[in-house]
Amino acid sequence: MTADPDLDNGLPIRLLHDRVLVRLEGSEGERRSSAGIVIPATASMGRRLAWATAVGVGPNVRAIVSGDRVLYDPDDRSEVELHGREYVLLRERDVHAVAAQRVDTDSTGLYL
Template sequence: MSHPDESGEDGLPIRLLHDRILVRLEGAEGERRSSAGIVIPATASVGKRLSWATAVGVGPNVRMVVSGDRVLFDPDERSEVELHGRDYILLRERDVHAVAARRVENDSTGLYL
């Protein structure tokens, strides 16, 4: 029997507490590509860069994020955890800078922050 606060992803054996959010990074860390297709190595520094991740579990006191949301956060301020051989990041809700909204109204232009 699963607890309502458990992460639904692959039946992870974890129940998040308080305002914690468990996220999975999008894409591979390290190398990335520019919009023109140029490979940018992980060692290249261009200032402080925020990262997108997908929320896979949320604690009972999280108010603005639900599982499945894309969240924007500072990768320098994170705690990593491995569950079932996969790497995840544990954040507090206050460490999330933005949530990409999926809600699109009939007369809306699309994705917004």
């Protein structure tokens, strides 16, 4: 696993199989729209996907590397605390999209 340097200050961690460890972007409380309007955490919305940054990947992960931004469903996640910080553990198949400089714009990103 290629890991975030912030994780190196404690016990070594090795992700197994197709697991992806991500750090959440922003907070889960109130957020701002692109126009700058504050949306409170209590606002009811439909199913909303969230972005996070991959900080570690297991050996069988094929499309994600540490540092990529990934889009996932916050309802399908497992939270974990490592070295006093909150992370989310996902399977690669639970990631809906990857945003990275190396992503080829002509490719669909699908694999079988």
